[in-house]
Amino acid sequence: MNLLGISCFYHDSAASLLKDGKIAAAVQEERFSREKNTSAFPINAVNYCVQAGGISFEDLDAVVFHEKPFLKFARVVSEHIRSYPFSFTNFMRTMPHWLSDRLSLPIILEKEIGYTGKIFFVKHHLSHAAAAFLASPFDEAAIMTVDGVGEWATATVGKGAGGKVEIFGELRYPDSLGLLYTAVTSYLGFEANGGEGKVMGLAGYGEPVYLDKFREIVKIAEDGSFKLDESYFGFNRASRMFSRKFLRTFGPARRREREIEKRHEDIAASLQIFLEEVLLKMAVFVRNKTGCRRLCAAGGVFLNCVANARILAEAGFEDIFVQPASGDSGGALGAALYADNVLYGEPRRYEMEHAYLGPEFSRSEIYRALVNNDIAYEELPEEEIIRRTAAALSEGKIAGWFRGRTELGPRALGNRSILADPTDPAMKDILNRKIKHREPFRPFAPSVLEEEAEDYFELKVRSPFMLLAPRVKKEKKNTIPAVTHVDGTARVQTVSRRTNPSYWRLIDRFRSVKGVPMLLNTSFNLRGEPIVNSPHDAVSCFRSSGLDLLVMGDFIAEKR
Amino acid sequence: MFQDRKICKRCVMPESKPDIRLNEEGVCNLCLEYEKNKGRQKKQRPPLESDLTALLKKYRTKGEYDCLVMCSGGKDSTAALYFMKKRYKLNPLAFTFDNGFETEEALENARSASEKLGADHLLFKTDKMKKMFADAVKRHPEVVLCHLCSIWYMDLTFRMAERFDIPVIVAGWTRGQSTERAGVAEYRYGKDRREFTGMGEATRRFLKEYTRENPGYRDFPKSIEEVIKKARKRHRTVEISPHWFLPYSEEEYTDLITKELGWKAPENSYPAKSTNCGLNFLSVYNSMKHYGYTHYHVEMSKMIRAGLMTRDEALESLAINFDKELLNFWAAKLGHRFEEI
Numbered sequence: 001m002n003l004l005g006i007s008c009f010y011h012d013s014a015a016s017l018l019k020d021g022k023i024a025a026a027v028q029e030e031r032f033s034r035e036k037n038t039s040a041f042p043i044n045a046v047n048y049c050v051q052a053g054g055i056s057f058e059d060l061d062a063v064v065f066h067e068k069p070f071l072k073f074a075r076v077v078s079e080h081i082r083s084y085p086f087s088f089t090n091f092m093r094t095m096p097h098w099l100s101d102r103l104s105l106p107i108i109l110e111k112e113i114g115y116t117g118k119i120f121f122v123k124h125h126l127s128h129a130a131a132a133f134l135a136s137p138f139d140e141a142a143i144m145t146v147d148g149v150g151e152w153a154t155a156t157v158g159k160g161a162g163g164k165v166e167i168f169g170e171l172r173y174p175d176s177l178g179l180l181y182t183a184v185t186s187y188l189g190f191e192a193n194g195g196e197g198k199v200m201g202l203a204g205y206g207e208p209v210y211l212d213k214f215r216e217i218v219k220i221a222e223d224g225s226f227k228l229d230e231s232y233f234g235f236n237r238a239s240r241m242f243s244r245k246f247l248r249t250f251g252p253a254r255r256r257e258r259e260i261e262k263r264h265e266d267i268a269a270s271l272q273i274f275l276e277e278v279l280l281k282m283a284v285f286v287r288n289k290t291g292c293r294r295l296c297a298a299g300g301v302f303l304n305c306v307a308n309a310r311i312l313a314e315a316g317f318e319d320i321f322v323q324p325a326s327g328d329s330g331g332a333l334g335a336a337l338y339a340d341n342v343l344y345g346e347p348r349r350y351e352m353e354h355a356y357l358g359p360e361f362s363r364s365e366i367y368r369a370l371v372n373n374d375i376a377y378e379e380l381p382e383e384e385i386i387r388r389t390a391a392a393l394s395e396g397k398i399a400g401w402f403r404g405r406t407e408l409g410p411r412a413l414g415n416r417s418i419l420a421d422p423t424d425p426a427m428k429d430i431l432n433r434k435i436k437h438r439e440p441f442r443p444f445a446p447s448v449l450e451e452e453a454e455d456y457f458e459l460k461v462r463s464p465f466m467l468l469a470p471r472v473k474k475e476k477k478n479t480i481p482a483v484t485h486v487d488g489t490a491r492v493q494t495v496s497r498r499t500n501p502s503y504w505r506l507i508d509r510f511r512s513v514k515g516v517p518m519l520l521n522t523s524f525n526l527r528g529e530p531i532v533n534s535p536h537d538a539v540s541c542f543r544s545s546g547l548d549l550l551v552m553g554d555f556i557a558e559k560r
Numbered sequence: 561m562f563q564d565r566k567i568c569k570r571c572v573m574p575e576s577k578p579d580i581r582l583n584e585e586g587v588c589n590l591c592l593e594y595e596k597n598k599g600r601q602k603k604q605r606p607p608l609e610s611d612l613t614a615l616l617k618k619y620r621t622k623g624e625y626d627c628l629v630m631c632s633g634g635k636d637s638t639a640a641l642y643f644m645k646k647r648y649k650l651n652p653l654a655f656t657f658d659n660g661f662e663t664e665e666a667l668e669n670a671r672s673a674s675e676k677l678g679a680d681h682l683l684f685k686t687d688k689m690k691k692m693f694a695d696a697v698k699r700h701p702e703v704v705l706c707h708l709c710s711i712w713y714m715d716l717t718f719r720m721a722e723r724f725d726i727p728v729i730v731a732g733w734t735r736g737q738s739t740e741r742a743g744v745a746e747y748r749y750g751k752d753r754r755e756f757t758g759m760g761e762a763t764r765r766f767l768k769e770y771t772r773e774n775p776g777y778r779d780f781p782k783s784i785e786e787v788i789k790k791a792r793k794r795h796r797t798v799e800i801s802p803h804w805f806l807p808y809s810e811e812e813y814t815d816l817i818t819k820e821l822g823w824k825a826p827e828n829s830y831p832a833k834s835t836n837c838g839l840n841f842l843s844v845y846n847s848m849k850h851y852g853y854t855h856y857h858v859e860m861s862k863m864i865r866a867g868l869m870t871r872d873e874a875l876e877s878l879a880i881n882f883d884k885e886l887l888n889f890w891a892a893k894l895g896h897r898f899e900e901i
Contacts, residue, residue, distance in 0.1 A: 033605070047608045051807060056647045057613045113610035114617035364809065371870040536867060 005336030014329035021349030066331030124150025131334025132298035133160030147299035148178035189254035204487035206269030224282025283315035324465035325409035358406030369535035412523035414503035434546025571861035633669035636732030718791035736859030
């Protein structure tokens with residue numbers, strides 16, 4: 001059976017193909033269209049998934065959409081009416097989108113891909129829940145999903161067992177942790193739906209002096225449910241997501257690219273701690289209610305690796321699986337899994353051991369990109385590529401590492417990564433100056449050999465998707481300064497020899513040169529751009545940035 | 561065999577004044593124009609397979625055949641037939657046209673592919689063009705024989721589509737052969753394209769005079785534009801190639817048809833690893849002599865600019881790999897002999 005999962009029309013469009021119960025391909029549309037977090041119908045991603053799955057459009061048994069558009073539309077209309085007249089501008093702006101595409105998926109599918117077959121619509125949070133549990137290695141687990149908003153739900157708790165996913169509690173709009181985080185993100189001068197990670201990074205610098213304010217604005221119950229005081233926000237307004245009352249409480253909003261004050265850091269820190277408090281309560285509640293020892297989580301909020309680490313450490317779970325594509329892109333994957341395991345009742349046959357589900361490129365495609373762009377290169381056996389790259393990295397050089405299939409989700413996990421030496425205290429600044437141009441307060445992450453992670457981090461489980469931020473062991477902090485955040489944590493990716501052998505061997509080789517079993521790993525892109533997808537994208541990035549080295553497949557190019 | 565000409569440093573087009581000129585850095589005006597337009601043009605996404613499936617669905621009728629596949633037995637057209645039948649599960653009518661110069665191995669490839677795929681196969685073989693070809697080779701070597709032939713076989717193809725009420729014509733045109741608006745299927749030689757100006761003018765001039773002077777060819781179309789215009793009035797079709805939409809490389813689909821259909825690569829071909837009729841060798845020879853390039857150079861240059869091929873790959877493929885004997889073997893069939901080679 002071939003099921004095509006689709007998520008789109010809000011942000012982070014993606015497609016996935018489930019072939020006989022296993023994910024054959026999944027990728028975000030932004031990787032092709034080069035428009036970050038695009039909400040467009042994922043036409044390129046759909047084409048890729050069908051082709052990568054070795055099937056044709058004729059072979060699709062069903063298309064599964066990650067939410068129920070009419071339910072969502074009902075919420076949007078009723079909430080705009082409730083917020084009238086403040087919502088008028090926003091209403092006028094969004095309605096054309098609803099009427100032209102969001103409500104007419106069958107028409108869009110026929111027009112875009114000539115598909116007229118069966119279509120399923122799975123509720124937004126059920127898609128997240130399915131992406132979390134049905135892709136996890138667990139037979140039974142508690143489930144939490146938390147994001148901005150789906151149809152009505154903003155967070156759900158439930159349980160997964162075998163091929164079943166049950167949701168037994170939900171919070172509804174406007175009580176939303178995701179929207180709260182996004183509102184504060186935009187208040188702090190970062191882009192909504194994209195800049196949330198920056199707030200998490202900034203939080204490490206501040207003190208939670210505003211924690212009580214957040215507790216005042218959002219009343220939390222013991223089970224983790226909460227009531228948000230709407231007078232502080234304006235989610236339906238076109239101009240901004242926060243109200244004058246919010247400004248009176250926290251002071252004037254920061255304008256983009258303006259200086260960051262201590263107040264901003266403290267607000268970020270308070271929000272982060274508050275978020276963790278709520279999630280912890282929810283997690284404890286769902287653990288008690290289900291009696292499960294493992295937790296599966298998805299939804300954009302779970303990209304917060306600091307909160308995830310705290311849940312793992314304090315909520316009483318033995319293990320946690322956080323869907324690597326926790327944002328809406330994972331909805332495409334979850335919806336397809338839900339249709340297969342729940343609607344069709346097929347047994348579970350998939351475990352998401354890695355996120356390498358996107359396009360890969362042949363030798364000749366890489367070769368042509370290099371030659372046609374006049375890049376001097378050498379083609380070498382893999383062993384030599386690894387040896388040369390590790391040597392260059394240990395000399396302080398920065399490498400673009402492009403091998404195998406693109407990762408699903410927002411993290412580069414060693415196939416579309418920029419790599420550097422984590423032991424160099426100056427590396428963060430060098431990277432920012434030469435390539436990434438990120439805000440200086442944002443940390444870089446380490447990719448560590450799975451077998452050696454415990455020696456460096458307070459981490460008892462694997463973290464293959466860079467979604468846990470454990471504390472760096474005290475005695476190691478000075479060894480890996482470039483990947484240790486100011487608060488003493490690190491956004492760790494544990495690298496498995498089985499799922500990414502060449503990346504594992506590169507790190508292992510680096511260890512033999514430098515004595516540290518890890519590399520600094522940041523996504524292969526320039527600021528504001530999506531992660532590179534094709535060899536052509538990688539070459540463009542290599543040419544226009546301060547990268548010293550480009551490795552693509554078995555080709556290596558070095559700037560002299 | 562041919563005089564060496566300066567070749568563009570980026571593509572494989574030689575200097576061929578007045579249409580193709582190289583600047584001081586050795587880059588041709590076609591590449592420079594491409595570069596200039598690339599920045600100006602609104603970014604369009606490349607054609608995708610879903611565009612093809614949507615198109616096939618749109619044009620699907622209740623007729624007996626879903627599409628007419630122009631299958632010469634070459635790798636590109638055999639793969640096109642394979643995709644229509646296997647990938648899109650259509651009922652194609654394979655149409656092979658033999659101008660009297662097709663090789664046995666090419667015809668066998670077309671026959672065997674149709675049989676293995678269970679597709680009906682129509683073979684049209686005629687010597688009707690022989691006199692025109694012979695006269696062109698002997699007296700008008702500037703005329704591109706392939707252009708004459710394609711005007712004729714496209715006319716025939718349209719008539720076959722009309723005869724069997726088929727709405728979609730499928731060919732094995734590569735991305736290098738397609739027009740800029742791939743998918744819309746404007747099948748033109750592009751008289752407005754500089755690289756075809758000289759060739760196009762020579763063909764038009766020849767046809768105009770020749771059909772006037774030879775009553776047997778009076779009804780012969782004067783240009784591809786005329787063919788299309790008349791065909792549109794009679795019967796509505798869309799003309800497409802799956803290769804415009806699919807991501808598979810030439811190597812991939814050649815492997816596929818070799819494994820699945822037992823397709824055999826030709827012993828002699830130009831460019832390398834391609835199947836073409838015997839007349840192609842004569843056409844290539846004359847084009848090289850008169851213009852310094854062939855339509856294959858134009859196609860491959862376009863592929864290089866699009867990043868689908870490297871210059872070295874194209875140069876290797878375009879190296880003249882046939883000799884005087886082979887050339888004269890085919891020329892003899894037209895009562896001609898190239899003495900001065």
